[in-house]
Amino acid sequence: MNRIVIGRYIPGNSFLYRMDPRTKLIAMILLMVGVFLIQSFLHMFVALALVTLILVFGRLSVKRVYLGLRPLVFLLMFTFLFQVLFNRQGELLYSLALHYTILNLSLAFMVVLLWGFTKRFIRFRLLYFLGAVVGIFALLHSISFGVVLGEGTFAVYEQGLSTAFFIMVRLIIIITLSTILTITTKPTDLNLGLESILRPLRVLRINAEEIAMIIAISLRYIPTLLEEANKIMLAQASRGVDFQEGKLKDKVIQVVSLLVPMFIISFQRSDDLANAMEARSFVPGQERTRLHILRWSKLDTVALACTSLALAGVVLLRVVGW
Amino acid sequence: MAIKFERVSFQYRGVDDKGYLALADINLSIAAQGEFITLIGETGSGKSTLAQHMNALLAPTEGRVHIFGVKLTSDKKKNRKQRLNPIRQRVGLVFQFPEYQLFEETVLKDIIFGPKNFGVPHEEALERAKKMIQIVGLDESYLERSPFNLSGGEKKRVSIAGILAMEPEILILDEPTSGLDPMGRNALLKVFYDIHEKLGKTVMIITHDMDTVYEYAKRVLVLREGALVYDGEPPGLFSRKHVEDWNLELPEILRIQRALEERFGIRLEKNPTSRKELIEALGEVVM
Structure with missing residues (x-):
């Protein structure tokens, strides 16, 4: 249980901890929107670097956040593979002929079984899983004799690869941002901030x-x-x-x-x-007094200005189309 | 010895790996038959933790626990290799607030749930249910009712009947009478005492009620901050020194006896432990 980092507050005292929860919430949303607007590889890497900078300056351990990402590795891999395998737009980058014969299908099945039984004894499970997948592809490609049931190709297209990359990096950034938020903000403060941000919704009769x-x-x-x-x-x-x-x-x-x-x-x-x-x-629904009152400081103004600028920059890039 | 603790310590694991020592170096043995034990101690002194060790729900972090020939240590893998379920049939544990464990549609189904888990045939389980519901002071008409429409006391009795129906050799009860009125409390204590007297089984009751300790127990265990500080007969427990050191409340009967001695100089021949005995002893003096 202790290894789950997502959603846990870890005490500390960097500028991230001193920020008002409202600022952190709004900044996070702004940055997330920004990440979705980015369209070039270079900008994406810059965004990734910026997020890492926030971690470093906020004195949060990068390793800790990485550990928090670990439960989601499977999801990330899945989206990546799905995009690579099924998105067939753009230039063809690589193709591999596959033969489905009784022999190699049953061999592939045995590889899956073997993987299933032995995975618990292996330390690097992810690597082992990848090895198994590569092994199956190699099997399907190399053995072509015997009763052939069908033919197929494994093809990687440019569009597929780039979409997969974007989705993965976006997910990583979004999860990292929200992990930063929850690591540095107590649940009660977060809640207070949320309440304060949602207050204008009273117009819509949402309390x-x-x-x-x-x-x-x-x-x-x-x-x-x-x-x-x-x-x-x-x-x-x-x-x-x-x-x-x-x-x-x-x-x-x-x-x-x-x-x-x-x-x-x-x-x-x-x-x-x-x-x-x-x-x-x-x-x-009745008006209440509070024990904790949120205070807006200079730091919050600066932080919000920076994130707004970042978002504006991204929007500009998108409009100009670099 | 049916249950034997050898230098047992238990540490609850905290959030930051800072443990909380619930049991400290406990040595103890309990016979499979003929004991009536009460376990007392302040809240947080480790009583419930100790009870959970006795039917293998918890394993010690240090030392060894032997329960009917099964050895439990801090080695989790070894513990898991042994079959622990049969132990739980032989050592029946009634939790504090057992009413929360009820979940079946009818009282009958809930009572036979335990026995059937331990492989008792359906017919026999039914018979036990009929017997046990009467033993805990309810009648057979309750069997068809929903356990959720009962009062708190009735729920408690039903859940105790559910454990009794497993026919454990040793019965452990964690504050079984809390929340009951005095009548219900005495009736239920009588039930436990009968199980001990008539069937010769070992019964252990965790309680805060010194009257129970004084009247029924043949042996009393006292836990203080996880350590077993007293293991012996009840009269020895209520010596002045212990009462002061451990902040104990005196049982009603003993208070009366001491008051009689101090105020009226009446010395009773032997130490009464119940109202009946007190009246008899007083009668002998007055006559």
Whole structure:
């Protein structure tokens, strides 16, 4: 659990921590929009470098953010492969003839099985997976004798490759930006900032305070409910539920024996909480005083100016068409 | 010995790898039959953690726990190789607030859930359910009701019946009487005592109620900040020194007995542990 970096606040004291949560939220959105407008490789690399600079100057460990990206490696790889394989526009860069014969299809199947069984013993799983994929392609290409079921080609096109690159770098930048936000901002501050930003929506009869309250309460109750779930799991385990093993039918009962009590507990908790809030004179929609008040500083103005400039620059580049 | 703790320590892992020591160097053994034990200690002293070690829900981070021949150590891989589920049938653990573990449509289904998990045939499980629902002081009409429409006390009884129906050899109860009215509390304690007396089983109760300790227990364990500081008979526990050092509350009967001695100079022949015995002893003196 401790390795998950996304969504976790890590105490520190760089300029990123001193910024107002509102600034950070707005800056993040501006930068994200900017990243989507970029269209050339060079500019993309510049953007990546800028984000890395923010990390360095904000004294956040690059390694830590990289670790946060790790759970998403699979998603990134998937989008990359998907684009490369199925986007067939632009110039043809590379093609490989594939033969589907009974022999090599069954060999490929065996490679998949072998990979499935041995992957848990290998340290560099990603590399191992790539090796397996390359191996399958090599198999399909080189063995062409026997009963041939069909022919195909593996082709890489220019457009496919560049789209894949853009999507991947954009995703990396977006995730890094949001990780910066959550690492440097306490959930409560983030919530306060969100509430403050959403306040103008009152014109549309959307109550930002309520939304913020809902978010705050859900964040607050995640650990509590996890703890309750753990208790119930132990209680059911002592009634002979083996959460580690069991057939499919047993699994269903295991889940039900956990979920039903969890539902009941959540409803009870929310009922209790509602009563406790009312007992302290909480009235939805009513004006409230605050313990923490957000303060706008010079730093925020500078930060916002910089990000606005960056966005303006990107827009300009796009309009001019460099 | 059915359960044996050898130099057991347990540390909860914190967020920053700063652990919280819940149990510290505990040595303890509990027989499979004939014991009636109460476990007391302040909140956070490790009582529930200790109880969870006794049916292999937790494994020690140091030392060894033997439960019916199964050895648990800090080696997780070795622990996992052993079959722990049978232990949980032999050592029944009733959690604090057991009413939260109910999930079936009817009380009957919930009671037979445990036994059936341990491979008891359906027919026999039904019979046990009928027997146990009466033992915990409810009648058979409850079996067809939904467990969610019961009162708090009734839910508690139903969930205790669910553990009893597993027919464990050792029964451990984590504050089974909290939230019950005095009548219900006494009735339930009587049930546990009967299980101990008539079936000869070992029963361990975690409690804050010194009257329970004094009246029923043959052996009392005291935990303070994770360490086992007392393991012996209840009368020895309530010596002046212990009461002061550990901030204990005196049981009602003992308070009356001491007051009688101090104010009226009445010395009772033997130490009564229940109201009935007190009245009898007082009767002998007065007569």
